[in-house]
Amino acid sequence: MRNQRKIKILVILPFLSGEGGTETVVNEWISHFENSSNLEVKYLLPQGSMRDHWYPDSRSIKVFRFAQVFKNVRPVRNALGAIWLMFGILFTSADEVVCLSTKLIYEVAFLRKTFRKKFKIVSWIHFSLLHGQDINLNDLKKADYHLAISSGIQRQMHDIGINDSNIGVVWNPIAPSLNVIPEATNSPFKFIYIGRIFIDGQKNLRELVAGLSSLNKSTTRWTLDVFGDGPDMAEFKKLIAKKGIARQVIFHGWVKHPFDRIESADCLLLTSRYEGFVLVLGEAIARGVPVISSDCPTGPDDIVNDSNGYLYPPGDVQTLTAKMKSVIDNEKAFNHQKLPNTIVDFYPKSYFKRLEKYLFDFS
Incomplete structure (x- = not known):
């Protein structure tokens, strides 16, 4: 300067x-x-x-x-x-x-x-x-x-x-992390969601539930940890029960520092209709956790690349499901130790x- x-x-x-x-x-x-x-x-x-x-x-x-x-x-x-x-x-x-x-x-x-x-x-x-x-x-x-x-x-x-x-x-x-969150071993594949609970608004969680429900047709070897709260929480839980995936979803409520509570994770999910920057994607990658995100207007395409996760077209539940199955099947091996280096510009x-x-x- x-x-x-x-x-x-x-x-x-x-x-x-x-x-x-x-x-x-x-x-x-x-x-x-x-x-x-x-x-x-x-x-x-x-x-x-x-x-x-x-x-x-x-x-x-x-x-x-x-x-x-x-x-x-x-x-x-x-x-x-x-x-x-x-x-x-x-x-x-x-x-x-x-x-x-x-x-x-x-x-x-x-x-x-x-x-x-x-x-x-x-x-x-x-x-x-x-x-x-x-x-x-x-x-x-x-x-x-x-x-x-x-x-x-x-x-x-x-x-x-x-x-x-x-x-x-x-x-x-995005603050760099001193700790890399390891992948879940000897257990079901561990997805996480961190954010406000809006079913049909910005966070578009109806699409997340649809993708996970569809995933169960191929494999039930997964769980979803939900960190967050919001006005649609009751309806969100009803939808999860209706789709038959309630036993695989764990609710933690609103947590001030959610990543500090996560001992292991395999992939963070985001199905937003729109965002600004999407800090949570960067926070996950900084801790070595790969991500799957909607390629919604503004944010995800700056952060997510072939080295740290997948993007899918918003509204395309079939592709979302396919990406989730890809990470479960380890079609592309994400090295948790190397992921933090993919976002050094942030x-x-x-x-x-x-x-x-x-x-x-x-x-």
């Missing part, structure tokens, strides 16, 4: 649950930039957060806790947050303001014009532009530059007329080198 003045970055966060992948990545930023000599990064939470345990106690983070008191009253929370954000922008000396929602981009662009500020606005959207909630593509275009967390999101930006030279594909950081050292280059170029 070339030597130049210290760049000041202000990151503005929307109202977050406190338990998602976005929070994980923001924490990586906080930790990395805490003592940076090149970038000064501060964070604003104008509406607070549903849970406030996820971020560290740091002088770089400012939270409007009064708005957080009204976390369950969205109109009040929005209004209070907008007022607080106004003062945050008025008094900022940032060179770049990074926004994690299109609503924030709209508000910051208005405030920049009102207060005649000179900073650049950078979008950092963590969802597919065509599937994420509350994404306004016209507001997205009000940003000067864009950090794309997947090449799929870059393609979506290109398709709506955003210049490729204003987009930086940074992906998301590890923090490479990620932050790439990110810092773009942040300097944007300024």
